[in-house]
Amino acid sequence: MAQFSATVYQNEFLPAGGTDVNAIVTVTCVGAGVAGQTGAGDAGEIIIIDTSGSMGDVRMEQAKQAAQAALAEIVDGTYFAVVSGNGAAFLAYPHVRSGPGMVRMNPQTRQEAARAIAMLTSGGGTAIGTWLDLAGKLFYSVPQVIQRHAILLTDGENNESPAVLDAAIRRATGVFQVDARGVGTDWRVDEVRRIATNLLGTVDIAPENAARMSEEFRSIMRSAMARGVAEAELRVWTPVGAQILFVRQVSPTVEDLTSRRRPVNELTGAYPTGAWADESRDYHVAVRLAAKAVGQEQLAARVQLVIHDQVQTQALVKAKWSDDHNLTAAIDEQVAHYTGQTELAAAIQEGLKAKALGDDATATAKLGRAVQLAQQTGNEEATAKLRKVVEVEDADAGTVRLKKAVDKADEMALDTASTKTTRIRKDG
Amino acid sequence: MSEDTTPVTYTPASSPCPTCGEPIAPDANFCESCGTQLGDVTEADAQADARAAQPSPDSGVLPISLPTFMLADNASAPPRRTCTECGGTIGPDLYCEQCGTKAPSERDHFREVPASWVAGVCDRGVRRRRNEDALALVASETPGERCVLIVMDGVSSSTDSDVASLAGARAARDRLATSIPRGLGTPESRESAVHQAITDAAEAAQAAIVAHTESASANPASATFTCVVLESEPEGPVAWVGNLGDSRAYWFPDVGEPLQLTRDDSAAEALIDAGAPREVAYGDHQSHAITAWLGRDSEDTQPRIRRHQITEDGWLLACSDGLWNYAVEVGDLAAALRATVAEAGGDPEAVALGLVTWACEQGGHDNVTVAVARVGAPVVVGETGADEENVTDERASEE
Known part of the structure; x- marks a missing residue:
């Protein structure tokens, strides 16, 4: 059973008239277990490979090897599928036309999927929105899959208008997570970052080398399989009259979560965090309060990690007004x-x-x-x-x-x- | 055995854990369940004593004051506290769930209401980090019959004076919980019996403070001591007052001149004795230094004792300097009391709380403790208040 803990780093002392409270909250998870194996529900993985014409024979071969490496890391029992994408999306594996679009991993399906990947060839354009939509459909076709993750590899600029891609991203948001990798230099970092950021994943440039790209994919899939906590949210309570200036994840990467707030009640907002492995993440919370008299203390925020409305851990961000300059001047490291x-x-x-x-x-x-x-x-x-x-x-x-x-x-x-x-x- | 020596019980201001109601180990400084700081290591003992002192149904004796807190053996959940600022619910983390205000710990803010006519509030104030004032009260159920008000003010420069002052106040209260013997019936022997009882109470407080002081402490805990004992004498109610340091006791008659019953053992009063004008003496930044106190380093634990015959209806009040700092002269404090009663009504707890709130509004630089006893007819609530409301209504309708 996963255990969460939270620690606050802040200077809680504010000068007379001070209003802004800044704190770093470190949330740590231990005992997360393996994705889909904790009894909470099944995990699903989709490998999405760009098969557009620009991939060419060399890059296509690198991508196929990388996809095989990722496939090898998927734990038996996990639902999975392989999607090939160019101007449209195709279900490369499993070989079905209707019904559930994902199958459980076992030695036989692993072998079949490997053969399907080996047969991929390049040709056509790039319409990433359609790839995301197909992945969504596949996940929805297996309702018992509650933890949904995809790896996406692309090499080119998207041929869809930004609005079309954004709409597809919106449809996928909150449904599945995506770690996205670009290969070569023809893809647009801002475009792919938009996908990864909204779908709670990572973005990076993939090495143009079969061995190193395979290593990258192996590592992504290994991390995904280590996320035994399917979904959690960060909740931030602030007192009546307070204003949240921002909520940011600041480690391992900077992600501004402020606009992703989902109101829980008048005083509490929830921010999605996706799945958790055994890891630590740091959040920077900034709250503006009405100043109180020197000597007063109040709570500026309760920062909680919540799974299915159950609070796993809570950190308290405090404000204490003081006229001692030595206390109020220091900025927390x-x-x-x-x-x-x-x-x-x-x-x-x-x-x-x-x-x-x-x-x-x-x-x-x-x-x-x-x-x-x-x-x-x-x-x-x-x-x-x-x-x-x-x-x-x-x-x-x-x-x-x-x-x-x-x-x-x-x-x-x-x-x-x-x-x-x-x-x-x-x-x- | 005369009536005056009837055994009594008193009301310790503690329930299991003040926050969560879980049982507390006898020597716990913090609640194991919720982490609430517990003011006094002797609270659980005091409670056990109180329980033991409960008269059995057929013993024929009744307590002159009944516990206002249930000495809960049952594990029923305590009512969740409400926020003193906004009325919201206090969360399990001890902050308000609405406005985030920190709920005071039981040591930082506590009240005692031993009877309908006697109440006290002991509060951290605004500026200080902890509450080193202490309060302990006893009262008969019958209004005006008998009460004891103990107020002590722990010296902030000494170690653990918050723990020591509360232990001292409770020890003194325990010593004065039963009526003082009449003596041989002459005024002289009565006076000597009262002097002995108050001196004993101060010594009990002294012993408790020393017992709560680390033997190696270079900065031993110390505190002021003020006690008021109201007893019925053949000639009517009499307030006996004992004092060491600068906590004060007053008599505020409804009609007539208010009276300060104590004289501070302070640098300011010493300056006045030496001929300095009052304003100069109280304007001196050293005026707050006290010249007598209880504690291991005390040179004299004999309180100054005074008798005051009460002939009118009014308020007996004992307080720490956290209150009277904002009304040094007796007339100013009388005015503050009048204003508080006009606003809060005649309920003693509301009056004590009102004065504490007033002191906090004036700045709350020190801990604030106020204990009051209403002597004579209760203040009728509503007459002045209703008039004022009518005035407001008329104004509103004119607009």
Whole structure:
């Protein structure tokens, strides 16, 4: 049985007249078990492979190997399907025309699915919205599957209008989770990020190498199978008259959850968190209160992890007004760290966008700020990736020059990695 | 055996766990179930004593005051507390589920209402981190017959004075729970018996404070001591007052001059004795230093004792400096009391709470404790209040 715990990091002291409370809440899950094996319901996995013409023979072969690697990680008993997508979506496995569109994994179905993957060939366009819609239909065709996850691989820009894709994303939201990977440099990071962010998954650039791409897929599927908690939500209670400034996941990646609030009651909102493995996630909650008199204490927020309306753990975010400057001036280390990391993600994305638009001045300023923040917050991955895009003159001051010739893949890798955060040591 | 030595019970201000009702281990500082801080390690003992002191049905003796809290042996769920700010429900995490206000712990805010005519409120105030004031009351069921008000103010610079002050107040109350012997019947022997009883009570408080002080403490717990004993004498009700430090007792007659019954053992009063004008003495930032107290480092535990014959209806009041700081002169406090009674009505608990609230509104820089006893006819509620309401209504209708 999964056990959740929550810890708060904050400076609860506010100066006279202070209104804004910031806290980092770390939620940790242990004993999650294996997806679909905890007795709570079945798990379902769908592997979606781009078979558009642009994939070509080489990339198609890499993708097929990666799909085989993912297939090998699916635990026996899990419902699964394989979808091939180009301008439309096709059910590559199981070989059915109607009825349940997913089958349980066993040695026989595993072998059949492997043969089906091996027979995939490339051709046609790219309409990712149709792929998502088919995956949704397949999941709905097996009602006992309560934990739904898909891996999506694409190599090209979507041929659908953004509105069509967004509509498909909306239909999938809350139904299944998607980890999305782009291969090559013709796909659009913002487009694929929109899919992954809304469908509570990850986005990254896949290595163009059969062995490494396979390793990536194996790792994604292994993580998915380790999520024994099918679905949970983060609930945030705030007092009468308070305003939630934002609710963000800040680790392992930055995701702004503020707009995804589902009201539970007048004072409580729920934010989806998807499935959980044995892991820790950090959330940054900012609440604005009406200031109280010095010496008063009040609760600024109750932050809870909830499964099926059952509170698993709760953390209390507090506010205490004080006239002791030594108490009120300090900014909590965790809050400061993640505030920096959030700004880092924004600076990288805005800098790359400006660079793409040819606004070199803004790009230089933003990416310079990013270099500075990555240095200050000790984010070595971001620092390494930034150095492939800019020449760093002074990391502490944030002065950089844009590189003349940049590998597009390096830019895309920097973009997809921008939301990944590092942790700092937590005392006590 | 005279009536005056009838054994009595008193009301300890504790139920199992004040928050969740779970049983508490005898030496617990916190509730095992919900984590509520428990003010006093002796609470469970006091409760057991109280239970033992309950008269058996056929013993022929009755307590002069009945417990106002059920000494619950049953495990029935306690009523959930409501928020003092907004009336919302207090959650199991001890914060209001509506407005988030922290619910005071039982030590930070508690009330005693031993009878319909006597009540006290002991509160942390606004600024202090904990409540080091203490309060303990006894009262007969019959209004005006007999009551004891004990107020103690733990010194904030000393260690654990919150625990020590409450233990001291309860020990003193226990000592004064039974009527003081009449003596030989002469005023002199009666006076000497009362002096002995109040001195004994102060010594009991002193012993309790010392017992709650770590032997190695460089900063031993200390507290003021003020007690008011109201007893019926042949000539009518008499208030006996004992005092050490700067907690105070007053007599506020409904008609006539209000009277401060205690004199502070403080730097300010010492300055006045030396010839300084009152305003100068009380304006000095050192004026709050006290010159007598209870505690291991006390030099003199003999309280100053005074007798006051009561001839009118009125209010007896004992308080810590958390209240009188905002009304140093007796007339100012009388005005605050009048305003409180006009607003809150004549119920003693409402009056005590009203004065505590008033002190908090003035800034609440210190812990605030107020104990009151209504002597004579109860204040009739509603006359002035109703008039004011009518006035408001008329104004509203004119608009």
